[in-house]
Structures are given as structure tokens and as C-alpha cells.
Amino acid sequence: MKSEKYDQIFKLNKAWLESKKEEDHQYFKNLYEGQNPEFLYIGCSDSRVPANTITGLDVGDLFVHRNIANVVSNNDMNIMSVIQYAVEELKVKHIIVCGHYGCGGVKSAMEQKSYGLLDSWLRNIRDVYRHNYQELSVITDENTRYDRLVEMNVMEQVENVIKTSYVQKSYNKNGFPTVHGWVYDMKSGKLIDLDINFESCLKEVQKVYKID
Numbered sequence: 001m002k003s004e005k006y007d008q009i010f011k012l013n014k015a016w017l018e019s020k021k022e023e024d025h026q027y028f029k030n031l032y033e034g035q036n037p038e039f040l041y042i043g044c045s046d047s048r049v050p051a052n053t054i055t056g057l058d059v060g061d062l063f064v065h066r067n068i069a070n071v072v073s074n075n076d077m078n079i080m081s082v083i084q085y086a087v088e089e090l091k092v093k094h095i096i097v098c099g100h101y102g103c104g105g106v107k108s109a110m111e112q113k114s115y116g117l118l119d120s121w122l123r124n125i126r127d128v129y130r131h132n133y134q135e136l137s138v139i140t141d142e143n144t145r146y147d148r149l150v151e152m153n154v155m156e157q158v159e160n161v162i163k164t165s166y167v168q169k170s171y172n173k174n175g176f177p178t179v180h181g182w183v184y185d186m187k188s189g190k191l192i193d194l195d196i197n198f199e200s201c202l203k204e205v206q207k208v209y210k211i212d
């Protein structure tokens, strides 16, 4: 069944492409030639956290992977392929893992409730909860605990990116990419850099996961 909103998409597309061509008649031709993004962005699928919009970056600037709660799982061929391609072929300079306060995926992982198939995905976040249980359990305010788990999940996924051979090999050889952890605050629209020290994080991870 079609809806008014659905039909509108093609009208909006037409208006958008015309405005782009008006600014630069070569716009689409140039983009078609190839991509050279500086960033790989790994974020949440949440409709309220659109990568290009919140960063203010243009078409072609971001290579993007999104899933529920911005999880970087070693068993997920999808994200592992994205990371490999971004690092080895596109040679991105920065990889960003961006979580967000108010994340439904993180919230669900804090609840003692089953979500069917989603349970195995949320298990990645429950593991982050377990690894940090002591720190989290002393936070009595539920929303503060929830926000903290969002941040911890970002840090954990940053480490998971660093654990990959593609990132370690490239950094060793080229000095890039560096990996960053961000949180997007939906209430204010603000992007927060968690200021993760990439070098020391890499050293820490490599105590066990050095594969280059």
C-alpha cells in the first residue's frame, strides 16, 4: 500500500537532484567517477541519528555502516567486510564509532526480557554490561546508568574495531586509520567526542589481540 509520504519521496528526490544540478551541473557526474571518503562511520540504525545530517558532511564524505546499537561483532561478515574495504581499498583516515543517548538497542539489553532473534544481537551489549557490571551497578539513577552503558558500548566497539587485522596492519604501515568514539546527544543535537586515546587503546588491545 502506498502512502502520501511514500509518493512524496520521488518528488523530494527530483527537487533535490535539480537543486544539486543547478549548483553544479557536473555534480552527479563527478560523484559517479568514484568515492574518496576520509571517514568510515559506524553508527546506530536509529532514524533520528542520520550520519551525514548530524555531522554536516556532504555526499561522498562518509562511508557508512549502521546497525542496531552500533555493534562491531567479529562474527558479522557484513561489518567486517565494510571495515576491510574502508581500510584497504578506500584507505580512510578515521574510523568513527558513534553511539547515542536514548538508544533503544542499549536499553533493551538492560532489560530482562526476550526480543526473539534480536536477543543474540543484544547479547553483544549485555556482554558490555557484564564486563562493566561493578561500575554500572553502583549507579542508582537508571537514566544515568543507561547513558553510561551507551558510552561503554561505544568504547567496547572501538576496541573491537582496533582488534581487526586490517586496522592494525594499516596503522603499522601507514599511520592511519585512527579510531574514535563519539556519542550523539539526541536531546540537544550535540555530538560528543569521548576523547579515546587511540595510541594507548591500541597498545592495550595489542597485549592480547596483536595480529600484525
Ligand SMILES: [Zn+2]
Binding pocket: 044, 045, 046, 068, 069, 070, 100, 102, 103, 104, 105, 106
Ligand atoms: Zn540506537
